[in-house]
Amino acid sequence: MEYEIKIRGLGKLRSLNSALKLDLDPTITIKSLFGKLKSIVNELNNVLTSKNDPLMGVLILVNEVDYRLINNREIRDVVEGNTITITIIPVSHGG
Secondary structure, eight states: OOOOOOOEEOOGOOOOOOOEEOOOOOSSHHHHHHHHHHSSSGGGGGTOOOTTOOOOEEEEEEEEEEEHTTTSSHHHHHOOTTEEEEEEETTTTTO
């Protein structure tokens, strides 16, 4: 299934802003999705560990839900429709 993925970085992470379309198996986990995205959007390597977890000081939301709560769930269980919005917020964003 083709998904539209919007990545929105806030504050000092604005360089992560991008939009792309990917053909994905809806049964892959959110964590696996981030592994795929790291190979496409190289800047994600600056906010994710080698195990695709957010680095300390970074909050990641997937469709407005904390990534840490849903990272092992399948895309089809988390995403309604075909749009995935990823918001990356530095904890010290000054907001």
